[in-house]
Amino acid sequence: xxxxxxxxxxxxxxxxxxxxxxxxxxxxxxxxxxxxxxxxxxxxxxxxxxxxxxxxxxxxxxxxxxxxxxxxxxxxxxxxxxxxxxxxxxxxxxxxxxxxxxxxxxxxxxxxxxxxxxxxxxxxxxxxxxxxxxxxxxxxxxxxxxxxxxxxxxxxxxxxxxxxxxxxxxxxxxxxxxxxxxxxxxxxxxxxxxxxxxxxxxxxxxxxxxxxxxx
Amino acid sequence: xxxxxxxxxxxxxxxxxxxxxxxxxxxxxxxxxxxxxxxxxxxxxxxxxxxxxxxxxxxxxxxxxxxxxxxxxxxxxxxxxxxxxxxxxxxxxxxxxxxxxxxxxxxxxxxxxxxxxxxxxxxxxxxxxxxxxxxxxxxxxxxxxxxxxxxxxxxxxxxxxxxxxxxxxxxxxxxxxxxxxxxxxxxxxxxxxxxxxxxxxxxxxxxxxxxxxxxxxxxxxxxxxxxxxxxxxxxxxxxxxxxxxxxxxxxxxxxxxxxxxxxxxxxxxxxxxxxxxxxxxxxxxxxxxxxxxxxxxxxxxxxxxxxxxxxxxxxxxxxxxxxx
Numbered sequence: 001x002x003x004x005x006x007x008x009x010x011x012x013x014x015x016x017x018x019x020x021x022x023x024x025x026x027x028x029x030x031x032x033x034x035x036x037x038x039x040x041x042x043x044x045x046x047x048x049x050x051x052x053x054x055x056x057x058x059x060x061x062x063x064x065x066x067x068x069x070x071x072x073x074x075x076x077x078x079x080x081x082x083x084x085x086x087x088x089x090x091x092x093x094x095x096x097x098x099x100x101x102x103x104x105x106x107x108x109x110x111x112x113x114x115x116x117x118x119x120x121x122x123x124x125x126x127x128x129x130x131x132x133x134x135x136x137x138x139x140x141x142x143x144x145x146x147x148x149x150x151x152x153x154x155x156x157x158x159x160x161x162x163x164x165x166x167x168x169x170x171x172x173x174x175x176x177x178x179x180x181x182x183x184x185x186x187x188x189x190x191x192x193x194x195x196x197x198x199x200x201x202x203x204x205x206x207x208x209x210x211x212x213x214x215x
Numbered sequence: 216x217x218x219x220x221x222x223x224x225x226x227x228x229x230x231x232x233x234x235x236x237x238x239x240x241x242x243x244x245x246x247x248x249x250x251x252x253x254x255x256x257x258x259x260x261x262x263x264x265x266x267x268x269x270x271x272x273x274x275x276x277x278x279x280x281x282x283x284x285x286x287x288x289x290x291x292x293x294x295x296x297x298x299x300x301x302x303x304x305x306x307x308x309x310x311x312x313x314x315x316x317x318x319x320x321x322x323x324x325x326x327x328x329x330x331x332x333x334x335x336x337x338x339x340x341x342x343x344x345x346x347x348x349x350x351x352x353x354x355x356x357x358x359x360x361x362x363x364x365x366x367x368x369x370x371x372x373x374x375x376x377x378x379x380x381x382x383x384x385x386x387x388x389x390x391x392x393x394x395x396x397x398x399x400x401x402x403x404x405x406x407x408x409x410x411x412x413x414x415x416x417x418x419x420x421x422x423x424x425x426x427x428x429x430x431x432x433x434x435x436x437x438x439x440x441x442x443x444x445x446x447x448x449x450x451x452x453x454x455x456x457x458x459x460x461x462x463x464x465x466x467x468x469x470x471x472x473x474x475x476x477x478x479x480x481x482x483x484x485x486x487x488x489x490x491x492x493x494x495x496x497x498x499x500x501x502x503x504x505x506x507x508x509x510x511x512x513x514x515x516x517x518x519x520x521x522x523x524x525x526x527x528x529x530x531x532x533x534x535x536x537x538x539x
Binding site: 103152 | 218219220221222223232269270272276277293313315331332333334361362363364365366368370371372373374375376377443444445465
């Protein structure tokens with residue numbers, strides 16, 4: 001494997017052993033050019049080989065624009081995790097989830113496969129009660145050890161409530177977007193392109209922020 | 216472009232997490248060097264021990280390079296912590312990560328630990344090794360521009376300042392290391408410190424070789440300013456006793472750490488710095504509650520010292536449990 005060395009592959013394989021259901025990776029590239037698309041493809045192909053339960057579909061954002069808009073994909077490379085029945089669970093990674101983000105990627109796979117971390121029933125209920133559409137953007141850099149925690153929490157919330165979609169955005173790959181959102185510290189968590197939190201916040205803080213959003 | 220991968224160890228072992236129905240001999244709070252070594256020692260003594268950690272590896276993960284841990288001439292903070300984690304992993308310690316402790320309920324025999332995942336865990340003893348967080352300058356404007364140019368983690372936020380001008384505040388090892396790392400990414404780095412360098416000589420020598428780094432010693436930051444974003448600090452040049460403006464796009468504050476002990480203040484005694492007071496065996500003022508590493512009143516905050524204190528606390532816990 002060109003990206004994942006033998007040691008890391010073995011570890012990930014062990015982690016993927018606990019997957020329950022199938023997970024489909026939808027990877028969006030851009031044939032017109034995208035700096036990190038080739039790497040993203042190679043990396044995802046290697047991930048797919050680490051479990052029989054994972055499959056990969058590669059799309060072009062221009063040629064397959066209908067699929068892209070169905071899954072709300074606007075950037076490349078972008079990765080959407082779908083469940084075994086091709087259902088969108090609101091979990092997206094924009095840019096390559098390498099560096100520390102490999103951890104949020106693995107946790108995303110486990111969550112979608114039904115082998116995720118448990119939350120208390122009270123917290124789960126608060127998340128399920130959110131009845132307005134919420135988009136959570138989590139800006140990260142790949143050298144940031146606190147960032148995967150924030151990404152995983154956002155993804156967990158999205159998984160529990162179909163009104164919520166959550167996306168990791170790698171700030172260096174998407175510099176313009178990061179500037180638009182004034183990202184100068186990561187993780188930066190933005191709710192519906194408005195209110196934000198900085199740092200790896202407890203899940204309570206995510207829920208509080210979402211409850212305060214106007215419908 | 217090559218891709219790097221920083222796979223965490225234990226944190227991905229979803230199968231072996233803390234169980235809220237089990238009464239543990241001891242629960243360790245924190246997954247840095249102190250907590251991990253405590254887990255290793257406690258487990259080898261045969262204790263039924265578990266761990267809760269916000270993120271495994273603790274603060275060392277933010278360190279780009281560690282050169283003073285005996286046995287390892289030079290490696291990244293992440294690599295060192297992975298080695299620690301891998302070692303502990305062999306002992307199957309139930310670990311819940313991504314959860315923060317909210318409080319401890321200190322019963323005489325039973326300690327209850329409330330975590331922000333909404334769960335409560337039970338143990339006969341607790342080892343607090345929650346470490347510390349970056350200290351703030353506590354000057355006007357700092358909080359206003361936090362996340363708007365003012366940053367506390369060079370390894371995290373450094374890449375957002377590529378080709379720009381940054382200031383590093385501080386004069387210890389973390390500040391000088393941050394300045395050296397940032398000099399590779401940023402256009403210029405100005406390191407500003409209120410007195411003389413406290414960093415190891417070997418690091419200062421390295422810093423002095425860099426031609427895009429400017430050093431301001433005896434210079435005390437008085438105010439952080441900007442418009443929409445951070446643009447400058449106002450500082451007092453103590454040699455001339457004049458106020459100067461230092462312009463930059465980013466300010467990295469690396470002036471030491473504060474103990475993460477607030478939530479334990481009602482349970483254990485702390486000193487004026489907020490550090491948990493421990494005796495030579497790592498025991499706090501509360502029976503059955505031990506502490507180790509940066510969160511304690513130990514004098515030097517070093518990886519090797521935290522690890523050693525973790526071992527000591529675990530051995531003390533073993534004595535404590537055996538006498539129960």
